[in-house]
Amino acid sequence: MAIRTKTGLEEVKAVYGGPEGVLWKLIMGEQIHLGGFQSSMDLAERAGIQSGMRGIDLCCCNGAGMRFLVRFRGVSTMLGVDATPQMVELGKRLCEEEGMSEKITFHLSDCTSSGLPGQMADFIWGEDAWCYVVDKAKLISEAARMVEPGGIIAFTDWVEGKPGLTDKEAERYFAFMKFPNVESLEGYGKLLEKSGCEVVTALDTGRFAPCVDLYIQMLSRQLTYDALKIISFNKGMMEFLAGEMAFMKTLTDSGKIAQGLIVARKK
Numbered sequence: 001m002a003i004r005t006k007t008g009l010e011e012v013k014a015v016y017g018g019p020e021g022v023l024w025k026l027i028m029g030e031q032i033h034l035g036g037f038q039s040s041m042d043l044a045e046r047a048g049i050q051s052g053m054r055g056i057d058l059c060c061c062n063g064a065g066m067r068f069l070v071r072f073r074g075v076s077t078m079l080g081v082d083a084t085p086q087m088v089e090l091g092k093r094l095c096e097e098e099g100m101s102e103k104i105t106f107h108l109s110d111c112t113s114s115g116l117p118g119q120m121a122d123f124i125w126g127e128d129a130w131c132y133v134v135d136k137a138k139l140i141s142e143a144a145r146m147v148e149p150g151g152i153i154a155f156t157d158w159v160e161g162k163p164g165l166t167d168k169e170a171e172r173y174f175a176f177m178k179f180p181n182v183e184s185l186e187g188y189g190k191l192l193e194k195s196g197c198e199v200v201t202a203l204d205t206g207r208f209a210p211c212v213d214l215y216i217q218m219l220s221r222q223l224t225y226d227a228l229k230i231i232s233f234n235k236g237m238m239e240f241l242a243g244e245m246a247f248m249k250t251l252t253d254s255g256k257i258a259q260g261l262i263v264a265r266k267k
Contacts, residue, residue: 019230021086021087023227025062026223026226027215027218028215030062030094031064031065031068031127032061032062032064032128033127033156034128034156034158034205034207034208034211034259035205035259037068039127039259040065040068040072040127042205043125043127043154043156043261043263044072044073044154046261046263047123048152049069049073049075049125049154051073051074051075051076052075053073053076053122053123054076054122055069055075055077055078055122055125056078056079056080056121056125056146056147057078057126057127058124058125058129058142058143059081059082059111059129059130059132060081060087060106060129062087062090062094063078063091063095063104063106064094065127066080066091066100066125067094067100067104069125070100070104075103077105078105078125079104079105079106079107079120080104080105080106080107081107081111082106082107082111083108083109083111085108088106088108091104091106111133111139111142112134112135112142113138113142114146116146117146118145118146119147119148121146121147122151122152123147123152123153124143124146124152124153124154126154126155126156126157127156128157128259131157131177131179131183132179132180133180134181136187137191137194140153140192140194140195140197143195144192144196144266147266148266149266149267150265150266151265152264152265152266153197153264153266154263154264155261155262156259156260156262157188157260157262158177158179158182158258158260159183159184159185159258159260160182160183160184160256160257161254161255161256162184162255163255163256164256165182165256169251169256172247173247173251176244184260185203185204185260185262188260188262189262192262192264196267197264197265198264198265198267199262199263200263200264201261201263202260202261202263204258204259205258205259205260205261206258206259208252208258208259209249209252209253212245212248213249215245216242216249219241219242220242
């Protein structure tokens with residue numbers, strides 16, 4: 001696992017509570033993760049998420065994943081944990097607009113120490129968000145604590161690929177994305193096993209590279225004005241973002257970063 005210690009929870013909250021979060025939503029949609037709906041459905045299918053189940057979404061952002069699960073998988077209740085007040089308030093508003101407030105609730109908290117009761121969910125859910133968490137071991141331990149024995153921990157995340165990142169690549173990538181560190185599929189597997197879980201599925205989805213290509217095309221061919229408006233028409237900032245996206249494309253093309261998918265069962 002590559003580590004960069006300068007970025008923490010406050011920096012991440014600033015991203016998703018400000019213009020940068022709005023910009024990501026512009027190019028990635030309401031489901032701010034690689035692959036959107038298809039990625040969510042793939043994860044739900046592999047995890048066996050069924051009607052009537054109770055779930056917790058750790059780092060739930062605006063709650064799009066929870067609304068997906070209630071609407072398309074028939075999940076009975078979802079509880080979302082997130083540390084960014086703006087995202088929690090937005091999520092509550094969107095759930096109310098879609099008539100889901102009775103099934104979906106939010107808890108404003110650090111997901112590594114939520115203060116919630118243990119063994120209260122059939123499954124734990126996460127989509128491309130745990131890369132923002134500093135202490136991955138504590139996060140996995142908290143997920144395992146809150147799910148019932150026999151329950152599922154299912155998530156996608158931005159992970160380090162097998163070729164590995166150089167220190168210089170990691171520093172630039174983490175600075176752009178505001179990541180404190182990233183884990184690998186193997187690293188997550190070890191953390192899950194240490195927390196009393198058995199890994200059922202661990203794979204590279206292959207979605208990262210084509211999604212980055214799509215985002216670059218959207219920003220350069222269709223959404224340039226919209227993106228500029230979000231960043232107060234700062235052309236220098238736009239050029240910087242374009243350069244960092246191009247750099248990230250080189251990492252995805254070489255397999256140094258990937259979207260990992262993991263499904264584990266608590267023993």
